[in-house]
Amino acid sequence: VAELEQRLIERYFTGRGARRGDVALGIGDDAAVLDVRRGAQLIVTTDALIEGVHFIAGAPPRSLGHRALAVNLSDIAAMGAEPAWMLLALVLPRIDHGWLRDFSGALDRLARRERVALVGGNLSRGPLSITITLAGVVERGQALRRDGARAGDELYCSGTLGEAAAGLELLRTGRRHVTSAAARRLRRRFEYPEPRVALGRALRGIASACIDVSDGLYVDASRLLHASGVAAELELQALPLSQALRQQFGALAPRLALAGGEDYELCFTAPRRQRAALARLSRRLGVPITRLGTLYRGAGLRLHSADGKSVTQFSAALFDHFGHWPRASARGRQR
Amino acid sequence: VAELEQRLIERYFTGRGARRGDVALGIGDDAAVLDVRRGAQLIVTTDALIEGVHFIAGAPPRSLGHRALAVNLSDIAAMGAEPAWMLLALVLPRIDHGWLRDFSGALDRLARRERVALVGGNLSRGPLSITITLAGVVERGQALRRDGARAGDELYCSGTLGEAAAGLELLRTGRRHVTSAAARRLRRRFEYPEPRVALGRALRGIASACIDVSDGLYVDASRLLHASGVAAELELQALPLSQALRQQFGALAPRLALAGGEDYELCFTAPRRQRAALARLSRRLGVPITRLGTLYRGAGLRLHSADGKSVTQFSAALFDHFGHWPRASARGRQR
Numbered sequence: 326v327a328e329l330e331q332r333l334i335e336r337y338f339t340g341r342g343a344r345r346g347d348v349a350l351g352i353g354d355d356a357a358v359l360d361v362r363r364g365a366q367l368i369v370t371t372d373a374l375i376e377g378v379h380f381i382a383g384a385p386p387r388s389l390g391h392r393a394l395a396v397n398l399s400d401i402a403a404m405g406a407e408p409a410w411m412l413l414a415l416v417l418p419r420i421d422h423g424w425l426r427d428f429s430g431a432l433d434r435l436a437r438r439e440r441v442a443l444v445g446g447n448l449s450r451g452p453l454s455i456t457i458t459l460a461g462v463v464e465r466g467q468a469l470r471r472d473g474a475r476a477g478d479e480l481y482c483s484g485t486l487g488e489a490a491a492g493l494e495l496l497r498t499g500r501r502h503v504t505s506a507a508a509r510r511l512r513r514r515f516e517y518p519e520p521r522v523a524l525g526r527a528l529r530g531i532a533s534a535c536i537d538v539s540d541g542l543y544v545d546a547s548r549l550l551h552a553s554g555v556a557a558e559l560e561l562q563a564l565p566l567s568q569a570l571r572q573q574f575g576a577l578a579p580r581l582a583l584a585g586g587e588d589y590e591l592c593f594t595a596p597r598r599q600r601a602a603l604a605r606l607s608r609r610l611g612v613p614i615t616r617l618g619t620l621y622r623g624a625g626l627r628l629h630s631a632d633g634k635s636v637t638q639f640s641a642a643l644f645d646h647f648g649h650w651p652r653a654s655a656r657g658r659q660r
Numbered sequence: 661v662a663e664l665e666q667r668l669i670e671r672y673f674t675g676r677g678a679r680r681g682d683v684a685l686g687i688g689d690d691a692a693v694l695d696v697r698r699g700a701q702l703i704v705t706t707d708a709l710i711e712g713v714h715f716i717a718g719a720p721p722r723s724l725g726h727r728a729l730a731v732n733l734s735d736i737a738a739m740g741a742e743p744a745w746m747l748l749a750l751v752l753p754r755i756d757h758g759w760l761r762d763f764s765g766a767l768d769r770l771a772r773r774e775r776v777a778l779v780g781g782n783l784s785r786g787p788l789s790i791t792i793t794l795a796g797v798v799e800r801g802q803a804l805r806r807d808g809a810r811a812g813d814e815l816y817c818s819g820t821l822g823e824a825a826a827g828l829e830l831l832r833t834g835r836r837h838v839t840s841a842a843a844r845r846l847r848r849r850f851e852y853p854e855p856r857v858a859l860g861r862a863l864r865g866i867a868s869a870c871i872d873v874s875d876g877l878y879v880d881a882s883r884l885l886h887a888s889g890v891a892a893e894l895e896l897q898a899l900p901l902s903q904a905l906r907q908q909f910g911a912l913a914p915r916l917a918l919a920g921g922e923d924y925e926l927c928f929t930a931p932r933r934q935r936a937a938l939a940r941l942s943r944r945l946g947v948p949i950t951r952l953g954t955l956y957r958g959a960g961l962r963l964h965s966a967d968g969k970s971v972t973q974f975s976a977a978l979f980d981h982f983g984h985w986p987r988a989s990a991r992g993r994q995r
Contacts, residue, residue, distance in 0.1 A: 327875040327879055328879075349701060349803075350803065350805065353806075353887070354739070354805055354806050354807075354887075355705060355734075355735040355736075355738040355739055355806070355870075355871060355872055356703045356704055356705035356735045356736060356738075356739045356741070356796075357703070357704050357705070358701050358702070358703055358739070358798070358803045359701060359702040359703075359704065360701055360702070361696040361701075361702050363698065366684060366693050366694060366695055366696075367693070367694040367695070367696050367702065367795075368691045368692070368693055368694075369691055369692050369694065369745070369747060369779065369780060369793075369795065370690060370691035370692070370747070370780055371747040371748075371749050371780060371781060371782060371791075371793055372749075372782055373749045373751065373782060373784055373791070375751055375784045375785075375786040376786070377786065378784050378785055378786050379784070399690075400690040400691045401690075401691060403690040403691070404689070404690055404691045404693070406691070410704070412704060412705070412706040412793055413706075414706050414707075414708045414749070414791045414793075416708065416710055416789065444704065445704060445705055445706060446706055447706060447707055447708060449708055449710045449713050449714070450710075450713055451710040451711070451712065451713050451787065451789065452786065452787040452789075454751065454786065454787075454789065456706075456708070456749045456791045458704075458706055458747055458749075458793035460702075460704065460795075461691075463693070468684075468685065468693045470685065470689055471688075471689050471690070472689075535690075536690060537690055540662040544662055544663075552688070552689075
């Protein structure tokens with residue numbers, strides 16, 4: 326009953342995450358009471374993980390606890406904001422204490438590391454899903470938006486691309502137990518994504534626009550360009566592909582990098598004069614930053630292959646990861 | 661694919677709800693950017709409606725759009741806060757434009773009336789569920805909490821109790837088409853609850869503690885008492901029972917009022933000296949306010965029947981509404 330829900334919340338979720346002085350009232354009342362510091366704007370986002378859509382049935386609860394927060398942290402990172410407070414709406418088919426312990430433990434670890442307090446939520450019975458709403462703050466007027474890119478700016482991404490989609494592919498096709506270091510790395514990229522919170526914060530004042538790469542570079546860069554009303558050319562040979570990805574997926578690596586999704590890297594634009602600042606930032610944070618191309622007047626994202634040919638027929642839809650909603654045909658799932 | 665999700669969001673959800681000057685950036689970026697006014701604290705809550713748990717399969721989308729927001733508004737009301745912004749995480753088994761139109765229309769209407777802007781969210785494919793996170797603001801230090809009640813204070817509730825549970829019972833037992841005015845009223849109380857936002861605001865400075873009645877008066881009043889570390893005696897004959905409830909459920913009416921849930925009235929406490937202020941408030945807002953009993957030192961909620969006997973064996977669990985998680989036995993569902 327409601328009492329059981331309350332006991333489970335007390336056992337697994339009360340006091341989880343960071344302790345923050347700006348939480349005036351946390352879990353245990355009708356709503357949380359929070360202090361937003363002066364001069365800051367509030368940033369809010371929500372993202373859900375649904376079984377069979379965003380993860381495979383039987384996915385490890387540690388991975389789910391980590392990912393549910395990580396995908397939201399990535400949105401906050403893309404705004405250049407500082408994460409602060411989360412609410413969790415958890416739907417479980419049954420009470421499994423081992424599952425709850427692992428899930429809440431992983432959520433707690435990532436939340437502490439990123440200084441996020443768990444300030445509310447609810448627990449229901451039903452098909453497994455995890456919805457987190459994450460709030461943060463950013464100095465007034467300094468949020469990174471999608472619509473600030475200008476012709477002449479350059480297009481960048483952080484880290485490496487395509488690995489999470491490759492890891493998901495390994496998990497889906499039963500290659501879960503391939504134990505090469507490369508396969509482990511790819512699976513880890515999917516199961517334990519590392520949102521670029523520090524990078525997002527550091528890009529304030531440098532980047533002209535920013536978006537996180539959740540649906541694949543092609544789709545997400547296109548969104549940024551559309552919002553800003555500009556076009557871009559992207560050099561396929563510039564795509565940052567890891568050794569592990571090339572080793573496991575060979576010639577498919579660039580397509581996974583473009584269309585794979587779940588990378589949770591940042592895609593951003595900056596004026597040419599920021600090249601040196603970005604290089605310093607990359608060194609300081611230990612995060613690779615790759616220049617992918619240049620923006621110009623117009624609309625759309627044009628791909629350039631290594632031999633200088635323009636690739637025009639790229640269809641992101643073919644590479645949408647499983648279950649994203651809805652697919653045109655089952656064939657789109659196969660490679 | 662992601663593009664379809666975006667088109668559906670643009671068609672049914674972008675620009676819905678109230679327009680507010682404090683929304684610096686709404687739907688369409690990685691996160692929303694909001695201005696919290698100076699001197700205010702942020703209030704946040706999240707509540708989910710899951711098919712088969714919080715509503716019956718085939719429930720009218722207008723009711724779901726209304727209820728999903730109403731249950732969250734009720735939490736904000738119980739804090740004495742002013743609702744402002746919401747995020748919607750919607751999971752749908754299929755795209756049904758008629759459903760989406762009715763759902764988003766009802767959500768929009770209630771949001772406009774209560775001055776709530778829809779500033780973000782996401783759409784996924786899966787078993788039907790609706791999760792709304794609602795944020796609001798309250799003057800610093802003025803939030804109504806559960807833990808402020810003191811011995812000697814008096815216990816109150818707003819409106820009438822038990823009607824929503826009665827309405828749900830009519831819907832569940834196939835009496836959906838009973839067309840008496842009483843039955844219509846009861847069903848309406850379940851399908852279109854009216855959260856007490858104006859009353860919650862007005863109770864700042866008058867009430868010593870407040871909670872909304874979502875799980876039934878017995879459970880929710882007990883939570884308030886527990887949080888405040890006090891006990892109360894509640895006069896069963898004082899329970900505000902509507903004509904409609906008595907007419908349709910006779911002798912069961914008091915039990916539905918105590919244990920029914922889904923009323924979304926406010927249960928609160930106030931010092932005796934506030935009696936006149938509460939009477940004025942009740943008249944001004946046109947909301948019945950009923951004194952239910954008195955608080956004293958100790959723990960627990962004791963019920964007093966009309967003949968002066970103390971009712972000690974009341975089991976709220978027997979009356980938990982369907983599907984709340986989990987039930988001890990199926991017999992608990994029957995009356």
